[in-house]
């Protein structure tokens with residue numbers, strides 16, 4: 328049995344069920360809300376998230392992977408409070424997003440990997456909540472600091488066996504550059520999800536990533552300004568037809584709270600960027616485009632299980 332850490336304790340990978348592989352609970356600029364706590368109502372936001380996730384569970388989603396890192400204001404205490412009140416599993420991450428704190432400048436990969444491994448093996452920020460995935464981000468392209476972070480994540484991956492899940496920039500095809508760094512560290516690329524690949528409809532780019540063994544995250548449903556819903560659906564359907572359902576995972580990259588866009592503007596400009604978009608709108612659209620129920624199950628249940636089932640250092 329392969330067990331996966333969630334905020335409320337380990338869950339058998341076979342019981343993760345329908346899993347959204349790239350989401351966020353609370354996204355905040357680190358430090359700002361500690362300095363000006365009046366900027367939000369912490370308890371009200373917890374309650375709001377609980378409501379969203381109860382609805383999501385009722386819609387058939389069993390697990391979300393929260394890819395909120397330290398530079399996105401990861402708060403294990405808040406997410407755990409939410410997790411204790413819902414039946415939905417929440418898996419938290421270690422690693423970094425696009426803006427590693429200056430602490431990481433001019434450090435070597437190994438001591439950084441030690442920090443990631445601590446989150447994975449002991450728990451996050453002094454709690455018993457262990458990270459189940461390593462998040463890494465490259466945008467626009469791999470520079471010196473980013474390469475250090477990718478190498479640190481790769482080494483933590485090899486030491487612990489937990490999967491890597493990334494943020495990429497499809498305009499620079501940075502998924503392939505990430506794979507180059509991971510490969511040079513000896514990472515088994517089938518233990519990597521190259522995220523935000525769904526922002527692209529370039530089949531040649533997407534199959535190049537898949538052909539090297541990684542999964543691709545079709546994980547920004549609802550963010551139409553990067554790529555329209557129509558094109559996102561078309562691309563997933565096309566890749567299914569080509570026999571690649573076993574290499575795709577679906578998600579929204581949405582959140583219950585973010586501090587960079589006021590909530591009314593987010594709801595007005597991105598009306599579909601919410602947790603129920605896939606179950607309500609995208610799965611029916613995929614079926615209309617010829618995707619079978621088996622393929623949907625593969626992308627939403629089987630692939631997440633397989634990704635978390637491969638465990639152990641190597």
Ligand SMILES: [Zn+2]
Nearest residue numbers: 349350394580
């Ligand atoms: Zn994200």
